[in-house]
Amino acid sequence: MQKIIFQLRFHTHFGQEIFITGDHPLLGNNDPSQxxxxxxxxxxxxxxxxxxxxxxxxxxxxxxxxxxxDGIDDHDFGNDKTIEVDGSTARELLVIDTWNYTGYIENTFYTKPFAEVLLAANHTKVETSRPANTTHVLKVKAPLLSPGQTLCLLGSCGALANWNTGSPLLMSRAENETFFHVGVDLSAESFPIAYKYGVYDVTRNRFVCYESGDNRVLFDTVSSTRKTILHDGFAALPNTMWKGAGIAVPVFSLRSKKSFGTGEFSDLKILVDWIRTTGIKLVQVLPVNDTTATHTWTDSYPYSAISAFALHPLYMNLEMLAGSGFAKELASLEKERIRLNALPALDYEVVSKIKNDFIAKVYKQDGADAFASGGFKNFFENNKHWLVPYAAFCYLRDKNGTVDFESWPSCNSYNENSIQQLVAGHKEEIGLYYFTQFQLHVQLKEATAYARSNGIVVKGDIPIGVSRNSADAWQEPGLYNMHYQAGAPPDDFAVKGQNWGFPTYNWQRMREDGFAWWKKRFAQMNDYFDAFRIDHILGFFRIWSIPMHAVEGIMGHFVPAIPVHISEFNSQAIWFDHARYVRPFINETVLRDTFGDDDIELVKSMFLQQEKDGSYALQPAFNTQRKVEQHFAALEKDTQHNRIKQGLFDLISNVILLEAENADGQLYHFRFHMEHTSSYKHLDVQTQQQLKALYVNYFFRRQDDLWRKEALQKLPELKRVTNMLACGEDLGLIPACVPDVMKQAGLLSLEIQRMPKDDAHEFFHPNNAPYLSVVTPSTHDMSTIRGWWEEDRARTQRFFNNQLGQQGEAPEHCDTATVKAIILQHLYSPAMWCIFQLQDLLGMDENLRRNDVGAERINVPADPKHYWQYRMHVTLEELAAAVSFNTELNKFVFASGR
Structure with a gap:
């Protein structure tokens, strides 16, 4: 071979450039910089x-x-374009390519859940042979062929059967390949040649159909010294016909006859056995990372992990761990297991303590044997980058009685050499965490492999943040902005915003090493899951960043964001008064509206100081929400104290502008919902209108291109390192650029009926969902269908009449017929996936639904101290035995084409 000529058919615009990279020195050895x-x-x-x-x-x-x-790179999707010489003596190889846009629907079907689970059985082995003189090799993809089908080639010349569908050229594909291919000899043909791909049923030996669209045309000449490889992209066949249904349930919420007061990884196998009978194809779980910070119930929050990699000991199946060697010790806990498993909710503290104590006993006797095994050695080698720091962190957490590593007397700053010495000096204590993680790894791998072998996809969850007191932040603090807190702006579910307490990411630092931490995180997720949900994907565009002195999310602003320069107020003829806009606006009217007659004088005397103009300012000891919180933390928790504390929080947030850090009074961010503040309402109408116009520009216009570029620098690169199906939780205040960026990155969106993304509509109808999306009537952060039905009678009535198309008065409580109607709306949606909370499905059956509707809810986002302890009220075995329910659900799923 002397020459390779690449031709890429792709429409470009002025300023764009095309590069090629591959696994050969001439192509830069897969280094994009080369x-x-x-x-x-x-x-x-x-x-x-x-x-x-x-x-x-x-x-x-x-x-x-x-x-x-603009310097942003787009990559041709996939890693399946290849050149194979096959012993050819041709001196010239012409490779004609088609750009594969990541957002093409067909690319979704080459992700892990489809390629390895859902469509794997569709592959049809076809034997073909190439002519002795192969001038052209044609390659094309078609992911959704049925079992027994293959692609074929027909065209306007003798070598391509002259369009005779009785004898087309059959194409073949090996199981590990994506392209169908066929070799042809066109040396005796005249160009141009018209051709098309079609579908052929090899079991019935009959032509099924042509691809849609115009004929393809090959313009070429034949030379005895040249061979042509033609990558033709995708055959133009229907691409939105595959649909699936899934179930969402936290692992801790599962209940089987044998579980120990909480759901366990092994319970996923029992869950799979049940859902196979219903036609459901996917199980979605919440994060399963270790959250053990205080050894109390506050650790129940699954989105505040002390490690983005370590699994939670809560999910350990003690029977599998014990084996025969510890059967007697486990039997002594049977009475307590039965008691805990019968509780309506998870007793996080008791269950965690029993499990951790038992794991320690088994480790003491069996740890050495486990460490000598090949399985452990392989696990350790692949995971030591996080496992060793995590284990040392856990040891130091318990030794010092806190996860606040900055307060530790030693090792408060991570040092590789010091940690290696610590590990060497405390092998037995630290080895416990190696042992625990290995056993959890084995149990989760076994459970997800079981699901996969039964045709069920398992979807994990990647939290947007990590705890500021985590092994991750301790090991690599430079990856995080430790002086800020991540959260979300106010919405209908949390009117004061949300403060998750996580540090925000230092994306610039992460970008410097090619997002290595994220790539390791995705790689570890790939060990267990086929698909994953990216929690709060908007955080990859911009994050709601809250200063450490604030408690409520309402005091934050988006980062990155283009602030408002002081000159903009002048250019818009807006009266500007730094003190009036930036400091809390407090006068007699505000105080009376906030505290009423009962508390106003107490508040004035204890927390405020009067200014010369008659207004008030907070005393320095109480001029931030954090200071106020610390003051009231030492007092008795009663109604009056809570009322005054919240009132002071409201005073502190009663501002119009937030001054940008280190800006010398030149740059400002608008406080979210500025127009709801009494500070704003006390301005004259003209100033209000002028400020509102600038506010709208700040939040909804000027930032969009910045946020688009920010996301495009992260999401496509991270998506390329995994073949898992990626779904984004794109809820909240959604920038205009989000849908296009998600499409470019090949990410599925989330569509929720009661959270429309179009402000012009009160509800979102599942019929209007895009194909590359997940539709659901509720999530773990929301009330269930039945719970929501009782929250707002007027809204429920409108939903009943307008969304369900029912006449008359809506039922007071959500009966089984109404739940079924809502479930069916989602099943018949055009979306690729519809996923239901388990509680919503059980709501269809009078005998299975829970009596206490409120007990169905998993989380309340507005409550940062919420106890995550929801469990199923029936066992998985009882669900498997509910023949009538399972038959009806299966009928619904099957009839909807899922």
Whole structure:
């Protein structure tokens, strides 16, 4: 081989460039910085001619990179374009390619859940042979062929059967390949040649159909010294016909006859056995990471992990751990197991203590044998980058009685050498955490492998943040902005905003090493899951950042964001008064509205000082929400104290602008919902209107391009490192750029009926969902269908009449018929996936639904101290035996085409 010519058919615009990279020195050895530029031929065609000194001895895998004028790179999706020489003596190889846009629907079906679970059985083995003189190899993809089907090729010449569907050229594909291919000899044919791909049923030996659209045309010439490989992208076949249904349930919420007061990884297998009978194809769980910070119930919050990698000991199946060697010890706990398992909710503290104590006993006797096993050695080698720091962190947490590593007398700053010495000096104590994580790894792997073998996809959850007192933050504090707190702006579910307490990410630092931490995190998720949900994906565009002196999320602002310069107020003829806009606005009217007659004088005397103009200011000891919180933390928790504390919080947040850090009074961010503040309401109408116009520009116009670029620098690169199906939780205040960026990155959106993304509508109808989306009537952060039905009677009535199309008065309580109607709306949605909370499905059956509707709720986002302890009220075994319910659910799923 002397020359390879690449031709890429792709429409570009002025300022764009195309590069190629692959696993060969001539293509930069897969290093994007060494990618080779293509030459511009026209707006529709780029090319590259490479001279090769010697024969190519192996298959070359490659892809293209589009470099935009703004410096952001788009990558040709996939890793399946290849060059195989096959002993050819041709001196020239022409490779004609098609750009594979990540957002193409078909690419979804090459992700892990489809390729390895849902569509794996569809592969049909076809034997084909190439002609002795192969001038052209045509390659094309079609992911949704049925079992027994293959692609075929027909065209306007003798070599392509002259359009005779009785004898088309059959194409073949190996199980580990994505492209169907066929070799042809076109040396005796005249160009151009029209051709099309079709579908052929090899079991019935009959042609099924042509692909849609116009004929394809091959413009070429034949030379005895040249061979052509044509990558034709996707066959134009229906691509939105596959649909699936899933169930969402936290692992801790599962209840089986044998579980120990909480759901366990092993219970996933019992769950799979049940849902197989219903036609459901996916199980979605909440994060399963270790959250053990205080050894109290406050650790029940699954989104505040002390490690983004470690699994939670809560999910350990003690029977599997004990084996025969500890059967007697486990039997002594049987009475307590039965008691805990019969409780209506999870007793987090008791269950965790029993499990941790038992794991320690087993480790003391069996740890050495486990460490000597090949399985452990392999696990340790693959995970030591996080496992060793995590284990040392846990040891130091318990030794010092706190996860606040900055307060530790030693090792408060992570040092690799010091930690290695610590580990060497405390092998037995620290080894307990190696042992625990290995056993959890084995149990989770076994459970998810069981699901996969039964045709069920398991979908995990990646939290947007990590705890500021975590092994991750301790090990690499430079990856985080420790002086800020992540959260969310106010919405209908949390009117004061949300403060999650996590540090925000230092994305610039993460970008410097190619997002190595994130890539390791995705790789570890891939060990267990087929798909994953990215919690609060908007955080990859911008994060709601709250200063440490604030308690409520309402005191934050978006980062990054283009602030308002003081000159903009002047240019818009807006009267500007720093003190009036930035400091809390407090006068007699505000105080009376906030505290009423009962508390106003007490508040004035204890917390405020009067200014010369008659207004009030907070005393320095109480001028931040954090100071106020600390003051009341030492007092008795009664109604009056809580009322005054919240009133002071409201005074502190009664501002119009937040001054940007280190800005010398030049740059400002608007406080969210500025127009709801009494500070704003006390301004004159003209100033209100002028400020509102600038406010709208700040939040809804000026930031969009910045946020688009921010996300495009992260999401596509992270998506490329995993073949899991990625779904984004794109809820909240959604920037206009989000849908397009998610499409470019090939991410599924989340669509919720009672949270429409279009403000013009009160509800979202599942019929209007895009195909690449997940639809659901509720999530773990919301009330269930039945719970929501009782929250707002007027809204429920409108939903009943307008969304369900029912006449008359809505039922007071959500009966089974109404729940079924809502479930069916989602099942018949055009969305790829519809996923239901388990509680919502059980609401369809009078005998299975829970009597206490309020007990169905998993989380209340507005309550940062919520106890996560929801458990199923029936066992999985009882569900499996509920023949009538399972039959009806299966009928619904099957009839909807899922």
């Amino acid at each position: 990618a080779v530029p293509l030459q511009y031929f026209s707006d529709e065609l780029w090319y590259l001619s490479l001279d090769v000194a010697g024969a190519i001895e192996k298959k070359i895998t490659y892809h293209y990179i589009l470099r935009n004028a």
